[in-house]
Amino acid sequence: MRSSSIIIELSDSDSDASPPTSSQVATSVIDLLDSDDEPPRPSRSCSSLSQYHLRELTDSDDDELPPTFTLSASQSHKAKSKRKRDSDSEYESSESEVLRESPPKIQRKAPTKGPGxxxxxxxxxxxxxxxxxxxQKQEKAAQKAADKRHEDARKAAAKDYRKRHKEENKLVSDKKTTLKDMEIVFPVIFAEPGKRPLYDAFRDRxxxxxxxxxxxxxxExxxxxxxxxxxxxxxxxNIATREWDPVDEYVAKEATAAVYLEAARLxxxxxxxxxxxVASQLHKAFLHDHLQIFFIVNGMGAFIREQGMRAVDVRDQVERAVASLQMAEGIHFLYTExxxxxxxxxxxxxxxxxxxxxKIIERSHLPFCSDTEQRSGTSLADTWLKMLTQVHRLTPSMAEGIVENFPTPRSLMEAFEQTQTQAEIDGMIAGLRVERNVDGTMRKRGNGIxxxxxxxxxxxxxxxxxxALVAKGTHK
Known part of the structure; x- marks a missing residue:
């Protein structure tokens, strides 16, 4: 049996060829157009055909091919791919034309260099x-020097603060050393000749x-x-830390006032x-809620003696009135003759x-044993003196009286060992001579311990x- 074949005729003509009739040879001629749209593929009379017979192929350039040219299936596929690439090429060509039609980029001209x-x-x-x-080097050196000076100043200030903090929180037990920071202002009346001696005597003191x-x-x-x-x-x-924080030096008024009164005026x-x-006037003048008020009364003993037969009654009456005022206003009385x-x-x-x-420092740290930094004496005798003064209310003058009779701790211990009763122990140093008061003045009476x-x-x-309770109310 003879297999059928399909003859494909390619033409540049725009006219469509008429489809073959069934009376013609068992071949069909299909006209391939240059248009991008493919016409529908005609039905094949035999699906098992392996080849297509091409009778005539023509292109747009009118190049003739041999009258008989056979394309295999793979070649047909390549022809289709070529047409697709041609179509893509035409699209890219049109796209490049559009891009070429866009305004060109402006290129700035490099400035021309002047003469050298x-x-x-x-x-x-x-x-x-x-x-x-x-x-720049000098500025950098100056900045470095300034930073160094600033850092040195900061370290010096910190060191000074630590030193001052330690100094301000140092326990002081000698009252006399605190007077350098104190100032007393006498009433204007003591500028008068009759009162001036008290002012001069205190200044000398x-x-x-x-x-x-x-x-x-x-x-005032x-x-x-x-x-x-x-x-x-x-x-x-500082209440929180219970310490004293150093501050810049300033002068503050104490919350204490002492009114000078003659006995008759009181x-x-x-x-x-x-x-x-009087107490109300003082509170208003000093503007302090916890003002401490003293009445310094001069010549009360002489005033009582001048009352003669009524001296006892006047004294009792004054004492009752003074006690009542003390309880009502908390006023303290000091008497001088x-x-x-x-x-x-x-x-x-x-x-x-x-x-x-x-005293606040003392109570803030160790209220039961505040004076913890005791220095040894310059000699054994001096150390023995300092040991004795640690007893509550035992003054240096009293210690000197004890050392005069008991020059060493052993001598006093041996004396205690010889005692038989508690009364002898309690009275061991009673009556020993004391020549001076706490402030250094000579004692006029009560010269014994x-x-x-x-x-x-x-x-x-x-x-x-x-x-055993040694000292009751030691720090009051």
Whole structure:
């Protein structure tokens, strides 16, 4: 059986060829157009055909092929691929034409260089750059030096602060050393000739301690002669840390006022019940809620003696009125009979105010045993003296009296060993001679150690009970 074949005729003509009829040879001619749209493929008379017979192929350039040209199936596929590539090429060509039609990019012309610099100009530029580098180097060195000075200053300030903090929190037990920071202001009345001796005597008394003594220019409280105190402060108490923080030095007024009164004036105030009015005036003048008020009364003993037969009644009446005022207003009374007495009262009051901040330090750290840094003496005898002064209320003068009779600790221990009763232990040093007071003045009366101090010494040095109470209210 003869297999059929299909003859494909390619033509550039735009006219469509008529489809073959069934009466014609068992071949069909298909006209391939140049258009991108493929016409539908005609039905094949035999699906098993392996080849197509091409009778005539023509292209757009009118190149003729041999009249008979046979394409295999793979060649047909390649022809289709070629047509597709041609189509893609035409699309890319049209796209490139569009891109070519877009406005060209503007290319800036590089600036033209002027004539070259002369040797002199180059030298000047080099010198300017050198000067600029030198200036930058100097600025960098100056900044480095400034940073170093700042760091050194910071370290020095920190070191100074630590030193001051340690100094301000150092325990001070000697009242006299605190007077250099204190100033007492006498009432203006003591500028008068009749009162001036007390001012001069007190100034001489504290001269060796470098305390400042001055006279007021006017009365601080109307109608009252008031002593006042100021302190040079270098620290503030920190409640949270219970320490004193160093601050810049400043002067602050103490919350203490002392009213100077003659005995007759005090009695008149008590009779008129105006003591509370005086306290109210002082509170308003000092603007302090916890103001400590003292009445320094001069000549009360002489005033009582002048009452003659009524002396006892007047004394009792004054004492009751004073006690009532003390309870109502918390006023403290100090009595003087002479200028030396008044000087000592003012000195004690000033020293107590001076040591007051250090009492806070003492209570903040070890209230039961505050004085923990005790230095040894210059000799064995001096060390023995310092050991004895650690007993509560035993003054250096009392210690000297004990050392005079018991020059060594062993001698005193042997004396305690010879005792038979507790009364002998408690009275071991009672009556030993004491020549001076705490402030260094000579004692006029009571020149012996009393039994209370003697009992404390016996309990401290010879007592066997570890729970025995040596000092009641030591820090009050």
């Amino acid at each position: 610099k002369t040797a002199e100009e180059k030298a000047r530029d080099k010198e300017a750059k050198s000067s600029e580098k030198e200036l 504290v001269a060796e301690y470098h305390m400042t003594v001055s006279l007021a220019q006017a009365r 409280v109307r109608g009252l002669d008031v002593f006042s105190w100021t302190r040079t402060k270098r620290s503030e108490y 009695v008149a105030l008590l009779d008129e019940e105006k003591g509370s009015d 002479s200028i030396p007495d008044a000087v000592e009262r003012l000195y004690d009051l000033s020293a107590d105010l001076g040591i007051k901040p250090y 009393d039994k209370g101090i003697s009992s404390k010494v016996g309990t401290t040095l010879w007592g066997r009970d570890p729970l």
